[in-house]
Structure formats: structure tokens, C-alpha cells
Amino acid sequence: MESAYRTSILNWCAEIEQTWKSVRDQLDVDETKRAKWEKDFYAFKQEVEENNRFLQDVELQRSASHIYQSLSSFMTGNNESSEPHQEEVGSGVPIGGHTLPPLPYPYDALEPVISEEIMRLHHDVHHQGYVDGLNKAEKKMQEARTKGDFDLIKHWEREAAFNGSGHYLHTIFWDIMSPDGGGKPSGSLLAEIKRSFGSFDAFKKHFSEAAKKVEAVGWAILVWAPRAHRLEILTAEKHQNLTQWDTIPLLVLDVWEHAYYLQYKTKRGDYVDNWWKVVNWPAVEKRFEEAKKLKWEPF
Template identity: 40%
Template structure:
């Protein structure tokens, strides 16, 4: 066997090993490559998939510009803090009071933006909407008295959030009880140790190109893209005690 063939095989083996590392522990490769511990998740559907309720231009800018900026900013903030790079997003959010003053606010805003949007993309999909399913449907009936009452409560939280922010549904650890909460900017109940079942982004960049100042119209239209099966899988994972963002 010639030296060229040996080198080629070594390259193939090395490439295969690297691919396995990426699949199993992607944050290790990102850290080694200098890109930082966090990466932008791909949209699970085309940018135009949620039309006409969420327009393609908004989706492209929202994901490719806004969410990407949050990820890039988090990685930049952590560049000189190798010990923090080893923590998960949840661990960082819960330990924000321990983070150095110089990066705490930036990390709160940008890591909050990253986890909020990662959740957001995952609970929407084309051809979705309709009524809740599974244990989530039962919990909504139990804690809000029905889907219509739940939607009214959730929309009121989103409409009542002054300026930029989010409307969330949280899950009480242990009991599984649901509650609606609003939060400003990119804050998240995860910062207080409260698991998030679902949430809607009411920053203007989430809806202004299509709905202008009609936030109520956006909130009403958004129910047509909620993937209740995905929400129910989140609820099951939270009830099992899994750490999810």
C-alpha cells in the first residue's frame, strides 16, 4: 500500500471520527474551533412554511438575523470565561447572580434570547393549530377551565406586556400545574427555575412587517401555527424532570 493510500485512509478515519463527535457532542467541536459553546439551531421548516400567519420575510430576519445575533453575542461574551463555557444554557441562566458583573446583563439578554427562540421555533409548524392534545389538553382544562379561557389569558398576557417581551406558559415542578406569565425583553422563567412549556414572542421584530402595530391580530393568528404535539412532548419531558429549554 502506497503512502498516498495510507494518508487517504487516515483522512477518512479522522473525518469519520470528527463527524461522530459533532453528532454526539457538538459543543466540544465548536469550542475547539473557537466558534463558542453555542450555535444557531436550524429552522425545522422552510421560512415560508408558516404563511400566511407568519410571513417568510419576518421568519428569515427573525431567525437568521435576530436569533443569530443573540448566539454570536453569547459566544463573544464567554470568550474569556472558559469555566463558564462548560456550563449548559440552563446552568448559566440559573447561576446568573454568580456571573461576573461585566458580562451579566449581556449574558442575561442574549442567552435569554437564544433559549427563548430555540423553544419558539420548536413549538410551531406548517399545517398545525387546532386544539391541544394529550396531557397538555387535560392540564389546560384542569388549570384554565378550557382552551378558550386559556387562549384569552395567554393573549391578554402578550397584549399587556408593555414594549418588548414574551408571553409564557410555565409548569410547576412536581404538580405539573400550568400558569401564564409575561416577561420583559429576553427574560425567561427559566432564570427562576420555572420550566417553560411554550411561549410567544411579542417583540415587534416578530410581527411588525406583517401586522404593524396590530399585536392583537398577530396573537390571534399565531394559534394557527402552534404544534400541539410538540408542546405535549415538552410537557411530558418536563413532567419526567428532564432539563429542556
């Protein structure tokens, strides 16, 4: 009998295959690398379809993550090339071609902090819905440009903002959690947290209280502010409202009810307090090291 995670990976393979077929000939990628990716992907897909019992869920996750990262590097142009500035050019994600990234661990990996049932619904249903909504909005706006008919452009811009923000924040959210998480960050991130907030405990208290007090549904977000040259804590209602532009998210916490209600019911505070046990600080540190390279003139 297939595990729920394997079923999810099968569905993910079907989506990735569809995306690959639609963009394959548009990508400016060496044919040898393109052929190797195809070979690796279809071999992986066959192993999942055959329900290879020698592959554990964690091994499936590693393989799926590698395949997804390779495809992403093709689509963004972040691959080795003899052409100058190749990394800056890239093909990007085609209009309406966003895909659901694979969950970077089995569904039950974050228990008891976050239940398997919540992770399945949250990733496979809710996040997929944001991907689908973003793709539809992008295609509708493309259609509007082609026809010169912008009567519904306000609606589709709102849909793109809501679903696009939902997709991008959730993609960060999965990566900044880990079954081996918890504790404190280290190195330059910890130093910057102390500089920006006074201490790690002061930061954690501020972030937790902000998350608990988000009105209705939304997020708490630790960001790097390139203009201020420091870290800030922001909140967002829904995914995109009442937050701040020109900042880079580093650590995000989803406080929509679908993220915790099945397990914690009305006790959002307990969910927030327990969530710190699964924070993947190395992933946050990696994001910070890249983000801090961007600095605008301070005003």
C-alpha cells in the same frame, strides 16, 4: 438561482463546520459514529453547495435537522454507549460554542400568518445576534476567570442573561410552530391545561391577553412549574426580566416588534390571534411529557 433558504443553510453549514472542528477531539464519542456524522454532514454540505435541484427545501430542512440533532446528542452525551451513565455526563456545548439551529421549515412555510420576510430577518439576523452575543459573553467571562479581573463581570453577566435567554427561547419558538399547526393539544397536555386553567378556551384567552399586554418587548410563556406541580402562564420583558425561576418553558410566543411589525404594524393583537393557527401542539406535548417528570417537593 439559490433560494434564500438554501443560502441560509449554506451559512449554517459553515458555522456548524467551524463548531465541529473546535470540539471534535474533545467529544467522548465512538470513532465510528463520529466518522459517520462527518461523512453525512459533508455529503449534505456538498449537495447544498452544488444546488441540487432534486432536493426540495423541506428535504433540506429534514436533513439539516437530523444533522443538528446528532451533533447536539454528541455534545450533551445523549447517545448510546456501553459506558454507564453516559447520558448524564456528556461534553456539553463548549464555552462560546453555541450555534444557530436550522429553521425547521422553509421561510415561507408559515404564510400568511407570518411572512417570509419576517422569518428570514427574525431567524438569520436577530436569533444569530443572540447566539453571537451569548458566545462573546461566555468567552469574556472565561477570560475574566483566567486573568482574575472581574471589573466588567456585571456587564458580561447581563449580556449572558439577555442573549442566552434570547437564544434558548427562540430555539423553542421555531419548534413550537408548524405550517400544519393550529387546533388544540391532546392527551395529557390537554388534560393538564384543563386542570390548571379550567378549560382550553380559558387558557387560550389568558395566554393571548398576557401576550398582548407585555410592556414594550418580550414573551408570553406557558411553563411547567415543578414546585407547584401544574402549568402556569408567565411573561418576560426583553427575554429575561420580570419572569419566574425554576420553571420549564413549553409554549412561547415572541412579541418583540421584529416578530410581527413588518407585517402587522402596530396591531400586535392581530398577530397574537393569528399565531394560534401555526402552533405545533405535538411539539409542545413532547416538551410537556418530558417536563412533567420533574417534580420538586411542593411549597
